[in-house]
Amino acid sequence: MGLEDWEGLLSKYANETEKPFAYYKASSNSSLPVAASKLANDFHDVWWKSDKFSGNREVYAKECINNFSALKIEICEYLKYKSEQPPIEEFVNEIEVLKTAKVDGIITTNWDNFLEGLFDEYKVFVGQEGILFNNFYGVGEIFKIHGCLTQPNSLILTDEDYSGFDEKYAYLSSKLLTFFVEHPVIFIGYSLSDENISQIIESIGKCLSEENLSQLRDRIIIVDWSKEDVEEFTYGNIRVGGSTLQTRVIKTNSFLPVFKALSSLKRRFPAKILRKLKEQVFELVKSNDPKGRVYVSDLENAENDDDLEVVFGVGTISKIQNTKDAVGYIGVNRYHLMRDVVFENGSLDPQQILSVTSKTLPQNSYFPVFKYLSEAERISEHGDVNLDELPQMVRQRAGYTEANFQNAGRVENIREKCPEFDEGIYELYEAHGIKEVVNHTAKMDLNNLNMDEFSKILKLHFDDYMKEGAANQNERSQFGKLICFYDWVKYAPKI
Structure with missing residues (x-):
């Protein structure tokens, strides 16, 4: 989709205020969630006063429920625009292969609707509330744990959002435990040092005994993308409480071989039919x-x-x-x-x-x-x-x-x-x-x-x-x- 990284996205909207993003970052001790909170507070006034955002004000005024909503609304509108653009040519082949991948469920921290477009028959659950208060069946489902562009206020963006998310994380991890126990779990687009991976695995680990925790070793695979021309199968370590969990790591400069492997898996019935039967x-x-x-x-x-x-x-x-x-x-x-x-x-x-x-x-x-x-x-x-x-x-x-x-x-x-x-x-x-x-x-x-x-x-x-x-x-x-x-x-x- 050609999207900026998180810092680049925040910088885009800092340009609408009187302060550069470097100011927000420095004022937050380089914490991006804290910087997002400060930026959102300043952007709130800009959004309500500037003619540039008058159209979105008419559409989304009722959804602007706090000082952070305006920034989230504009980010979602931008993501909608980017999702309507044709994919970057060099990734077209990967995308086409990914469409045919046999996966039971997808857990993502991304806000865009790229995955829903590829797996359009999958049921989508948005945010912690959407996951906690709905039944899911372990097949044909997408879990957007950090929110979705279709619900601007669901985005986990600011420091306050992350604090609220962390407070309820024990519930979420218990709900997702079934996936880690019953399915191999492949992390794509995250590295071993990524806080999202550490948080998910550590919270899951707290629900398991030492014996059962060791069984996760062969169930967790991390695909670590590298700029270098490398294809390597190694092991890495993640801290889980007082223990160390060894996981499988695939280092590669292309996701294509991974997607092809997932596409080659055999499934007797389509995912939508399996989910319908369970539902x-x-x-x-x-x-x-x-x-x-x-x-x-x-x-x-x-x-x-x-x-x-x-x-x-x-x-x-x-x-x-x-x-x-x-x-x-x-x-x-x-x-x-x-x-x-x-x-x-x-x-x-x-x-x-x-x-x-x-x-x-x-x-x-x-x-x-x-x-x-x-x-x-x-x-x-x-x-x-x-x-x-x-x-x-x-x-x-x-x-x-x-x-x-x-x-x-x-x-x-x-x-x-x-x-x-x-x-x-x-x-x-x-x-x-x-x-x-x-x-x-x-x-x-x-x-x-x-x-x-x-x-x-x-x-x-x-x-x-x-x-x-x-x-x-x-x-x-x-x-x-x-x-x-x-x-x-x-x-x-x-x-």
């Missing part, structure tokens, strides 16, 4: 009418995934009887209830869960009831709970208090081990990880329990604990109890 949320049977339609399709040659109708495996939730009395749910178990409480997307009938499904669950197990009592309108505005005609298992759990969810141990001992315990759930999570959150959250002061942070943590680690085979029985049980505590805090009446 499908379906009900296999909604009635007992056996005259359904069976459609046979060659997935290898499927072109239009919007028209793809798939029954994949066996439906877990389906209606099995249509009588005057009730409609029961088959296959609904604790996993489905737990997932529904955390993600709020199960579309389950609360009355059927309380009256029918609860009878099929293990007698001594934890399972959530307050969400369904609330949705069935069995909790009055005064906090009274109507348990009429409900099974004993529901009645028993509706009487649970905070103590029913707490593990053994004195709070004083928890504070000594985890000083962040009284600060909040995110502080505890960031300092000690998910294990201590599972063990101790139920003993926190409810007035100091941030439910938004609680929800984020449960979503991030749900599959780590609740997915079949992901954790041992005790770990699953403890995480399930934590979800039931979340259900109690969020929905139960407090007297």
Whole structure:
């Protein structure tokens, strides 16, 4: 695209102010994020007053929400313009080969839409919020962790942006951990010394034991571009906490051989079809009418995934009887209830869960009831709970208090081990990880329990604990109890 580097881009907009970029850089001790903050503050006034930017003011005035927005808006407009230009001739061959590369996912810190243009069927997630609050499936996806030109305020540009980004990085790394565990990861366009690589790998490393960390060695490949005519396969070291992770490094003056290697990989189904299959949320049977339609399709040659109708495996939730009395749910178990409480997307009938499904669950197990009592309108505005005609298992759990969810141990001992315990759930999570959150959250002061942070943590680690085979029985049980505590805090009446 012929874009400037970061310093060159900032210099371009410093020319619109009364000060050269050298001034901003020197005033910031050569920190480009700090320099960007200072420049953005000065550019804010220029943008609102200069006739040069009157057109963009009319279009984007409502998106100018702070002193940094104007600079971000103009950078995005410039990137849009550059993306519409034909590619530089010497890179055309590389680009054409890259289009055919077989990659499951792309993580980028770039703001431009170059990659979306090449992989136009991939789902794009923008910024940390876009990644944290959406489901992704590990195939056919692009993660723009530093924002995108389509959303100017999503850009990670200033010192304040980077501080906010770093504060939530533990969540992001947990979300992206699946990629590093299940796929080889190739860094292209970054060097071993790049802070973005160090930050990503170090944060991922904190989630892994020493044994599992060593397994990343053969999964991480860094393609280090060099001006010199060199093709070399070596190893390099990256610090991860107190350990050193050895990674594979390819030094080259052309990305073409790398792109050709990625293009030669075999994939049985197109990425868009694989993602569509994973994304499908379906009900296999909604009635007992056996005259359904069976459609046979060659997935290898499927072109239009919007028209793809798939029954994949066996439906877990389906209606099995249509009588005057009730409609029961088959296959609904604790996993489905737990997932529904955390993600709020199960579309389950609360009355059927309380009256029918609860009878099929293990007698001594934890399972959530307050969400369904609330949705069935069995909790009055005064906090009274109507348990009429409900099974004993529901009645028993509706009487649970905070103590029913707490593990053994004195709070004083928890504070000594985890000083962040009284600060909040995110502080505890960031300092000690998910294990201590599972063990101790139920003993926190409810007035100091941030439910938004609680929800984020449960979503991030749900599959780590609740997915079949992901954790041992005790770990699953403890995480399930934590979800039931979340259900109690969020929905139960407090007297």
